Amino acid sequence: MKGKLLDLVLVLSGLLMIAPLVWLIVTALSEPINAFQLPPQWIPRPPTLQNFQQVPDLIPFARMAWNSLQIAVLTTAGALFTSALAAYAFNRLRFPGRDQIFSVLLAALVVPVQLTVVPIFIMMRWLHLVDSTVAIWLPALVNVFGIFFLRQYISSIPRELDEAAIMDGAGHFWILFRVILPLARPGLTALGIFVFEASWNNFFWPYIFLSSPEKMTLPVGLVSLQGAMGGGPAVVLFAAITLVVLPILVLFLIFQRSFIASIASTGLRA
Amino acid sequence: MFHWDLLSTPEFAGLDNFKQLVSDRATIRAVVNTFVFALASVVTHIGLGMLLALGVHRTMTRGTKYFVRTAFFFPFLVSWAAVALIWKYVLDPAFGLANYYLSSTTNWLASPTWALPTLIVVDWWHTIGYTFIILLAGLQTVPAQLHEAARVDGANAWWRFWSVTLPVMSPTIFFATVITFIGAFQIFDPMVIMTQGGPDGATRSIVQYTYEKGFQSFEVGYAAALSLVLFVVIMIVTGLQFRLGRRWVHQ
Amino acid sequence: MDQPLLSRRHLLQATGGTALAAALAACGGGGGSGGGSSSKELSFVYMGTAEQQATWNKLFAKFTEQHPEIKLKAEGIPLSNWGDFFNKLSTRIAGGQVPDVIQIATEGQRLFASKGLLAPLDDYITKDKSTIDEYYADMDPNLVEWDKKYASTDGKTYYLPGEFNTMCMWYSKDLFAKAGVPEPTPKWTWDDFRHACEQIKAKTGAFGYAAGPEYFAAIMPWLLTNGTSSFSDDWSKPTYDDPRVIEAADFNRKLVADKLSPPPGGTFDATTAAAQGKLAMFGGGRWPIISIRNLKATAKMGIVPWPVKVQQGSPVGWNGYPILKASKKKDDAWTFIKFLISKEGSSFFAQLGGTIVPARKSVANSQSFLEDAPKGTEYLYQALSYATPIPSPDKGAAIQKAIEDGWKQVLTGNAAPADALGKAQTALEGLV
Numbered sequence: 001m002k003g004k005l006l007d008l009v010l011v012l013s014g015l016l017m018i019a020p021l022v023w024l025i026v027t028a029l030s031e032p033i034n035a036f037q038l039p040p041q042w043i044p045r046p047p048t049l050q051n052f053q054q055v056p057d058l059i060p061f062a063r064m065a066w067n068s069l070q071i072a073v074l075t076t077a078g079a080l081f082t083s084a085l086a087a088y089a090f091n092r093l094r095f096p097g098r099d100q101i102f103s104v105l106l107a108a109l110v111v112p113v114q115l116t117v118v119p120i121f122i123m124m125r126w127l128h129l130v131d132s133t134v135a136i137w138l139p140a141l142v143n144v145f146g147i148f149f150l151r152q153y154i155s156s157i158p159r160e161l162d163e164a165a166i167m168d169g170a171g172h173f174w175i176l177f178r179v180i181l182p183l184a185r186p187g188l189t190a191l192g193i194f195v196f197e198a199s200w201n202n203f204f205w206p207y208i209f210l211s212s213p214e215k216m217t218l219p220v221g222l223v224s225l226q227g228a229m230g231g232g233p234a235v236v237l238f239a240a241i242t243l244v245v246l247p248i249l250v251l252f253l254i255f256q257r258s259f260i261a262s263i264a265s266t267g268l269r270a
Numbered sequence: 271m272f273h274w275d276l277l278s279t280p281e282f283a284g285l286d287n288f289k290q291l292v293s294d295r296a297t298i299r300a301v302v303n304t305f306v307f308a309l310a311s312v313v314t315h316i317g318l319g320m321l322l323a324l325g326v327h328r329t330m331t332r333g334t335k336y337f338v339r340t341a342f343f344f345p346f347l348v349s350w351a352a353v354a355l356i357w358k359y360v361l362d363p364a365f366g367l368a369n370y371y372l373s374s375t376t377n378w379l380a381s382p383t384w385a386l387p388t389l390i391v392v393d394w395w396h397t398i399g400y401t402f403i404i405l406l407a408g409l410q411t412v413p414a415q416l417h418e419a420a421r422v423d424g425a426n427a428w429w430r431f432w433s434v435t436l437p438v439m440s441p442t443i444f445f446a447t448v449i450t451f452i453g454a455f456q457i458f459d460p461m462v463i464m465t466q467g468g469p470d471g472a473t474r475s476i477v478q479y480t481y482e483k484g485f486q487s488f489e490v491g492y493a494a495a496l497s498l499v500l501f502v503v504i505m506i507v508t509g510l511q512f513r514l515g516r517r518w519v520h521q
Numbered sequence: 522m523d524q525p526l527l528s529r530r531h532l533l534q535a536t537g538g539t540a541l542a543a544a545l546a547a548c549g550g551g552g553g554s555g556g557g558s559s560s561k562e563l564s565f566v567y568m569g570t571a572e573q574q575a576t577w578n579k580l581f582a583k584f585t586e587q588h589p590e591i592k593l594k595a596e597g598i599p600l601s602n603w604g605d606f607f608n609k610l611s612t613r614i615a616g617g618q619v620p621d622v623i624q625i626a627t628e629g630q631r632l633f634a635s636k637g638l639l640a641p642l643d644d645y646i647t648k649d650k651s652t653i654d655e656y657y658a659d660m661d662p663n664l665v666e667w668d669k670k671y672a673s674t675d676g677k678t679y680y681l682p683g684e685f686n687t688m689c690m691w692y693s694k695d696l697f698a699k700a701g702v703p704e705p706t707p708k709w710t711w712d713d714f715r716h717a718c719e720q721i722k723a724k725t726g727a728f729g730y731a732a733g734p735e736y737f738a739a740i741m742p743w744l745l746t747n748g749t750s751s752f753s754d755d756w757s758k759p760t761y762d763d764p765r766v767i768e769a770a771d772f773n774r775k776l777v778a779d780k781l782s783p784p785p786g787g788t789f790d791a792t793t794a795a796a797q798g799k800l801a802m803f804g805g806g807r808w809p810i811i812s813i814r815n816l817k818a819t820a821k822m823g824i825v826p827w828p829v830k831v832q833q834g835s836p837v838g839w840n841g842y843p844i845l846k847a848s849k850k851k852d853d854a855w856t857f858i859k860f861l862i863s864k865e866g867s868s869f870f871a872q873l874g875g876t877i878v879p880a881r882k883s884v885a886n887s888q889s890f891l892e893d894a895p896k897g898t899e900y901l902y903q904a905l906s907y908a909t910p911i912p913s914p915d916k917g918a919a920i921q922k923a924i925e926d927g928w929k930q931v932l933t934g935n936a937a938p939a940d941a942l943g944k945a946q947t948a949l950e951g952l953v
Contacts, residue, residue, distance in 0.1 A: 003328065006325055006328070007331075007334050009325075010322075010325050010326065010334065010338045011334060011337060011338065013338075014337055014338045014340075014341030014342060015341070017341045017342055017344070017345065017395065018341045018344055018345075019367075020345075020356050020357065020360055020367075020395075021344060021345070021348070021356075023356075023360070023367060024356050032793065032796075032812075032815050032816045033793070033796055033797065033816050033817070033818075035790075035793060036359075036365060036789065036790055036793050036794070036797075037797070038365065038370050039370065040367050040370065054815075107501070107505060109452070111497075111501060112456040112458065112477050112500075125617065128617060130613070130617070131613055131618065197347060200349075201347075201348070201349030201350070201351075202349075203349060203350065203351045203459075204459075211598060211609035211610070211613045212596060212598070212613075213596075213597070213598055219349050219351050219352075222351060222352065223351055233790075233792070233793075233811060233812040233815040233816070234790040234792075234793065234812070235793075235815075236815075237355070241352045241355065241356070244349070244352060245347075245348050245352060248347050248348075249344060249347060252340075252343070252344070252347055253340070256340065260339065260343070260403055261407075355788070358787050358788035359787065359788050359789065360787075361786075361787045362783075362786070362787025362788055362789045363783065363784045363786050363787055364728070364783030364784060364787075364789065365783065365787070365789035365794065365799075366787050366789070377784050377786040377787075377933060378786065378787070379786045379787060380784065380785065380786030380929065380933040380935070381786075381933070381935070382935055466922065466926070468926055468929060468930075469926075469929065469930055469933060469935050470926070470930055470935065470936070470941075482919070482922075
């Protein structure tokens with residue numbers, strides 16, 4: 001009985017959690033004149049896709065989605081690769097100043113990106129990379145959190161395994177790619193999901209660097225939809241937000257199990 | 271340590287920027303706000319996250335478990351830009367859903383009393399999923415035999431939680447605390463998008479203040495001094511956490 | 522004044538900021554030396570959503586037809602606020618891509634001119650005197666006057682003025698009828714306005730007006746109709762603690778306190794609320810037309826000049842078309858600008874999704890601009906005769922924030938008008 005009651009409380013609070021998102025989608029599906037009613041409407045009557053149809057009239061949505069995807073994939077692949085290499089070095093190799101360098105890296109973890117944007121902007125100008133998608137993924141190839149996180153993860157993998165491999169005459173790369181990384185797969189998945197999610201939702205960085213419409217990412221395009229002079233109607237904005245949110249929610253539903261398992265592992269290993 | 275507006279030549283200022291910093295009331299306000307936000311954030315994330323994890327961890331139907339876990343995790347996947355926009359509509363004092371259902375007229379984001387707590391709630395809504403999942407995983411590592419043994423020894427539920435669950439979970443809780451604290455201390459997006467630091471600086475965070483000084487009023491030297499302070503504070507607090515952590519985290 | 526629309530402006534300015542842009546432009550080596558579009562094309566950068574793109578493209582096609590020798594590469598950046606647009610533009614210039622012609626609104630004209638990024642147009646104007654005279658003759662003389670006074674610091678002409686926005690009051694005819702209140706007349710007063718709000722609230726329960734803290738759309742109209750402004754005439758001194766500013770703020774605060782206006786603090790869609798009969802009036806230039814058309818409510822709305830206390834007033838912001846100093850195709854650029862301001866060119870602005878008022882009187886009074894628009898749309902052009910350019914000193918983003926923060930404190934009742942505006946005044950003095 002007590003259990004049932006608790007279940008009910010949990011389910012109700014779960015409903016409360018997703019209520020704003022449900023409202024977002026309902027509003028996006030409503031006719032403009034029926035949107036934003038009080039009492040709030042929880043079923044769009046009649047449902048319509050007209051707001052969604054208007055989104056591509058306002059921003060090159062498909063192009064932006066492609067840019068976001070491209071940047072997210074490159075960033076994720078790159079960050080996983082460099083983090084694995086660096087994490088291995090910081091955990092398994094011995095070289096002078098290793099721990100000092102690592103603590104400097106750790107310190108970098110707590111520096112907000114808002115403070116590093118200007119120096120990087122100046123560098124990108126030198127490289128003639130401003131207003132290119134390269135400016136977004138290039139600095140993201142090295143991910144300090146990723147190094148820190150994978151190092152913790154790798155340190156939990158028994159050294160006896162590498163020693164056995166060394167006996168067999170294996171080099172560092174062989175050990176890393178054939179012994180360590182396969183065992184670190186949950187950690188890699190977790191990191192990959194994190195980096196992908198962060199990149200897909202990243203607003204600040206692309207906002208500063210990208211200026212041509214055909215190079216913008218979705219969150220930037222989304223915000224550009226909402227301007228004072230010539231922005232679209234609010235319902236269209238809601239439709240656009242839905243279009244940004246929906247793919248990632250669907251992905252989550254599909255990969256829920258490994259997703260949650262991976263994220264959970266971040267807390268256990270680190 | 272310079273007076274510099276990004277355009278002209280920097281001028282050496284010695285410790286001027288730091289002196290100004292100590293006497294600048296807006297800075298002190300921002301530091302206080304950030305600490306309040308970070309502490310409240312850690313307490314609510316860990317406390318309520320733990321309750322949730324305990325609730326979900328009990329045996330319940332798979333459907334319920336799936337739903338609750340999904341519902342609480344969803345918001346974490348939505349970008350701040352979208353979260354802030356949705357919530358500004360939800361919290362509108364006259365036309366918003368929140369006041370409609372609460373039968374209230376509170377101006378959540380514009381009241382000096384409510385603005386900061388409101389942001390804490392919205393931030394909680396956005397990131398609790400992550401904390402919750404980590405804690406839930408930690409909970410699942412507690413061996414059932416330990417619980418059984420304690421039960422046989424006559425320990426009640428509360429005592430079992432205190433003497434078995436908590437110690438075994440302590441590394442997870444520790445990790446969650448550190449991550450939540452670092453994230454909360456750098457908070458920037460919701461302030462900028464939802465309140466612009468207002469009303470009258472009631473929700474301005476350190477990072478936001480640094481950003482305003484550096485990129486809106488061109489006091490780059492001052493902004494640099496501020497970020498240095500921010501950096502040192504985070505390092506000290508994180509260091510302290512690790513120090514304390516060593517004491518109570520079960521190895 | 523559409524609540525969500527303008528609060529979005531904050532988002533952009535707070536996160537990006539014109540100031541940052543200016544700084545970046547400056548560290549772009551003055552945008553000068555190695556710049557200039559190296560390609561053979563004439564490049565033009567303007568602010569435009571994809572929706573407007575179709576109309577722009579027609580315009581460009583026409584240009585290419587008339588001038589096949591000039592290859593035009595036009596790029597519309599889909600943003601809808603100027604702070605953000607300047608940021609993007611400066612980012613691009615700092616990054617070494619210098620366009621030949623750009624579109625710049627009042628808020629950035631003086632800034633860009635004073636950074637030495639632009640080429641003076643005076644020689645071209647003398648050369649093509651008849652064309653320019655014809656253009657100026659078809660325009661409110663104020664626009665020409667302001668363009669000289671505010672868009673330049675050294676007496677040279679850097680911009681040809683173009684389309685603009687002023688502020689008028691949009692109202693729901695339905696709600697006025699339901700409450701039995703006669704529709705407002707062009708000469709109505711603050712008292713008439715307040716009275717209408719009270720009647721509508723009492724009879725229909727709807728809010729009278731949406732008071733807000735937006736600098737251009739919700740603060741300046743009240744200051745100007747009360748015979749005051751945010752800055753002195755040459756934008757050098759803030760006057761934000763002037764007793765008439767305080768009076769205007771207090772008038773707005775009372776609307777909120779007496780529940781004639783929804784309190785600011787969140788976001789709601791004013792056009793939707795008006796179309797649904799929950800809000801009788803909101804301030805706006807031309808831009809609410811997009812949402813109103815989308816709601817199929819053009820026939821239900823009317824537009825009148827802002828109510829008056831001391832004198833008629835409205836802020837105004839307009840687009841200017843300068844040639845970049847680093848451009849290597851200045852003659853082609855001038856040909857293009859001349860095309861933009863031609864009758865043929867301007868008539869396209871009447872069709873541009875309707876977010877702005879064309880500069881030519883003949884076009885603004887034409888059918889293509891007035892149809893499918895609320896009754897009273899012509900007042901937007903007429904407002905030019907009594908409007909005041911929006912004061913836009915250099916640190917635009919920080920100044921706007923100080924002004925809006927102070928006003929918001931008054932509206933929400935968190936601080937007494939004199940205290941909040943006095944504090945904002947001190948902040949503004951520190952910024953200029």
